[in-house]
Amino acid sequence: QLSTNYYSYSCPNLFPTIKHVVGSAIAKEARMGASLLRLFFHDCFVNGCDGSILLDDTPTFTGEKTAKPNNNSVRGFEVIDQIKSAVEKVCPGIVSCADILAITARDSVVKLGGPNWDVKLGRKDSKTASLQDANNDIPPPTSNLSNLTSKYAAKGLSTQDMVALSGAHTIGQARCTNFRDHIYNDTNIDASFARTALLPVCPKVNGSGDNNLAPLDFHTPTTFDNSYFKNLVSMRGLLHSDQELFNGGSTDSLVKSYSSSSTAFFSDFVSAMIKMGDISPLTGLNGEVRKNCRRVN
Numbered sequence: 001q002l003s004t005n006y007y008s009y010s011c012p013n014l015f016p017t018i019k020h021v022v023g024s025a026i027a028k029e030a031r032m033g034a035s036l037l038r039l040f041f042h043d044c045f046v047n048g049c050d051g052s053i054l055l056d057d058t059p060t061f062t063g064e065k066t067a068k069p070n071n072n073s074v075r076g077f078e079v080i081d082q083i084k085s086a087v088e089k090v091c092p093g094i095v096s097c098a099d100i101l102a103i104t105a106r107d108s109v110v111k112l113g114g115p116n117w118d119v120k121l122g123r124k125d126s127k128t129a130s131l132q133d134a135n136n137d138i139p140p141p142t143s144n145l146s147n148l149t150s151k152y153a154a155k156g157l158s159t160q161d162m163v164a165l166s167g168a169h170t171i172g173q174a175r176c177t178n179f180r181d182h183i184y185n186d187t188n189i190d191a192s193f194a195r196t197a198l199l200p201v202c203p204k205v206n207g208s209g210d211n212n213l214a215p216l217d218f219h220t221p222t223t224f225d226n227s228y229f230k231n232l233v234s235m236r237g238l239l240h241s242d243q244e245l246f247n248g249g250s251t252d253s254l255v256k257s258y259s260s261s262s263t264a265f266f267s268d269f270v271s272a273m274i275k276m277g278d279i280s281p282l283t284g285l286n287g288e289v290r291k292n293c294r295r296v297n
Ligand code: HEM
Pocket: 031, 033, 034, 035, 036, 037, 038, 041, 072, 073, 074, 075, 139, 140, 141, 142, 143, 148, 162, 165, 166, 168, 169, 171, 172, 173, 174, 175, 176, 178, 216, 239, 241
């Protein structure tokens, strides 16, 4: 249904237009690449890749921005606005916000040193959003391996897709509130790493320092590489859910192979990103092309 050449005639300058804005946003703040990649994930897992995450709350409409996994956490909406207005200038009314998220995610990965791929396009934007589905369908960092596997299976994604996609945690930051339990209460963490790198930024007491940040990949936080998997093998995952992928279970062998081959990781990551981008898109006469990504037309 989706195709890589969807806008070839209707918006020939689409790719350079987006790449330019993504490039300057990341030049300003490297972390933004991570934030933009995550936006695509949080969109696709909630009623498919339909731009639902971009809709602002209004007095009469509750969107997904205040869902538990998103609230005070997802970021990059201003960059999406900048991209949308740049795109509207070159081809007004043509390109959906859902497709902008897909291209932006790819461009972010490439800019930070990761693999390139052709993005399938032709999604339309939703006229709705679901706070409840955002709360239920996006896996929390407290998940164990079987919770994670089933949340991905519910979206048609395999365990291999899940492990490869988790490699996105090779970039970006997490808040103390999301890794406190792991660093204080779990035993499957390198103790000296926890003591020197994490305990100082994340106080034990709930409510203190909740928003303090630590890199998901302490080694190369702004490079898209396979270092995330090397961390897992050395018991230096930041989130409980990260270390679940290498904790004596069925995914250990895959984590090991990604840790020793960035080629294998990149290739499986690309396949999984394309599969994730295929999750229940609105196409044809379903949905709309929003004029402003924050509201329905
Ligand atoms: C496997 C299940 C996953 C869980 C449980 C999970 C959970 C989390 C959590 C808790 C954070 C930190 C949020 C905060 O503290 O504010 C985070 C950040 C992030 N996640 Fe995931 N995530 C998962 C999968 C993914 C996937 C599939 C992608 C993309 C393909 C992704 C991309 C990111 C990125 C790039 C960041 C850093 C964002 C930034 O710095 O702004 N995650 N994730």
